[in-house]
Amino acid sequence: xxxxxxxxxxxxxxxxxxxxxxxxxxxxxxxxxxxxxxxxxxxxxxxxxxxxxxxxxxxxxxxxxxxxxxxxxxxxxxxxxxxxxxxxxxxxxxxxxxxxxxxxxxxxxxx
Amino acid sequence: xxxxxxxxxxxxxxxxxxxxxxxxxxxxxxxxxxxxxxxxxxxxxxxxxxxxxxxxxxxxxxxxxxxxxxxxxxxxxxxxxxxxxxxxxxxxxxxxxxxxxxxxxxxxxxxxxx
Numbered sequence: 348x349x350x351x352x353x354x355x356x357x358x359x360x361x362x363x364x365x366x367x368x369x370x371x372x373x374x375x376x377x378x379x380x381x382x383x384x385x386x387x388x389x390x391x392x393x394x395x396x397x398x399x400x401x402x403x404x405x406x407x408x409x410x411x412x413x414x415x416x417x418x419x420x421x422x423x424x425x426x427x428x429x430x431x432x433x434x435x436x437x438x439x440x441x442x443x444x445x446x447x448x449x450x451x452x453x454x455x456x457x458x
Numbered sequence: 459x460x461x462x463x464x465x466x467x468x469x470x471x472x473x474x475x476x477x478x479x480x481x482x483x484x485x486x487x488x489x490x491x492x493x494x495x496x497x498x499x500x501x502x503x504x505x506x507x508x509x510x511x512x513x514x515x516x517x518x519x520x521x522x523x524x525x526x527x528x529x530x531x532x533x534x535x536x537x538x539x540x541x542x543x544x545x546x547x548x549x550x551x552x553x554x555x556x557x558x559x560x561x562x563x564x565x566x567x568x569x570x571x572x
């Protein structure tokens with residue numbers, strides 16, 4: 348069946364290094380994607396989004412790359428900080444109103 | 459401004475009981491969404507409102523689940539005859555408009571059914 352998934356459930360990085368979190372999607376009709384950060388006990392927090400007519404979008408310390416050919420999405424975090432430790436989800440908009448979430452990647456930032 | 463708020467933050471109930479979970483969206487947001495998140499999983503879509511009407515309730519697992527938004531702002535998710543499998547965090551999100559608009563999430567209500 349169609350799904351949004353992540354390659355790695357847990358990612359550990361050293362403080363100051365760059366982090367890359369990956370996400371695969373299988374519905375070629377999806378036209379909008381969001382990366383969310385979720386800290387323990389909190390709701391998902393919007394990080395950055397990208398529409399299917401783009402292949403790259405940059406924010407503050409974060410970059411999202413979209414490769415529609417292989418249906419792959421990645422989130423790059425520059426100079427990772429301890430405060431970046433959280434679970435990261437990619438969400439895929441398929442049916443105009445619904446977002447489908449992957450199971451998440453836990454990012455551990457080691458000081 | 460104020461974000462999405464949800465009450466209660468935690469709810470413990472016994473199997474078979476009825477519960478109501480409340481969501482206050484961001485002021486002016488016309489679209490409101492309910493999701494359910496089990497431990498270690500991403501949020502799972504339940505229902506979406508555009509204004510007062512439920513535009514898509516295809517994610518509700520069964521007829522024990524129902525949600526309302528009578529005045530187009532506050533929404534209540536209602537669960538009848540709760541089961542242990544209903545235990546999860548119930549998240550609410552709102553967005554200015556429906557469709558491809560960023561959804562802003564509340565902190566969630568953690569429901570535990572004993």
